[in-house]
Amino acid sequence: MTAMTPARTEPDLSFLLDHTSHVLRTQMSAALAEIGLTARMHCVLVHALEGERTQIQLAEIGDMDKTTMVVTVDALEKAGLAERRPSSTDRRARIIAVTDEGARVAGRSQKIVDRVHEQALAALPDGDREALLRALKLLAGDGLSAPAENPRPARRARQPLK
Structure with a gap:
């Protein structure tokens, strides 16, 4: 640190959240790859099983853009885990229906x-674990619940191609 370096008055929350999130994503990706799924595929399967939902609704739940959602559902269809069907309440809409095999895979x-x-x-003692989860739920539900409007939106880290 040089004399020009500004003094930090708070812990680097951005680094701590970013780093732990990245490591957790890599661990999750590796674990789900053992059964041929991605985290996005898991997300779509689980949330589609909760009720009749369109691709757009599932994309919002999974924080995916349209293109990513289409690619994810295409992969689920190819694997025989889900299919696009007309909605029972809106003939113009298509829902993502999970197959029996998809439901079994979602359980796994x-x-x-x-x-x-x-x-x-x-890695955390019980009390710290509960405090961390409580604090993260508060942040996700209030202080960090929505991205800030920005003319130059922050980009998410790219996921490596396989």
Whole structure:
């Protein structure tokens, strides 16, 4: 640190959240790859099983753009895990329906996701684990619930191509 370096008055929250999020994503990606899924595929399967949802609704839940959602659903269809069907309430809309095999795979993938989360949190004592989760829920529900309007939007880190 030089004399010109500004003094830090707060911990580097951006680095801490970014780094831990990146590591968790890589661990999740590796674990789900064992059954041929991506985290996005898992997200679509699980949320499509909750009720009749369109691609647009599932994209919003999974924080995906339209192109990413189309590619994800295409992969799920190719694997026989989901299919696009007309909505029962709106003939113009198409929903993502999970096949029986997709529901079975979603059950397996949810166990994997739970295990990865449990392993990540195992590094913390019980009280700290509960405090971290409570604090993150508060931030996600209030202080950091929506991105700021910005003429130059922040880009998310690119995921490596396989």
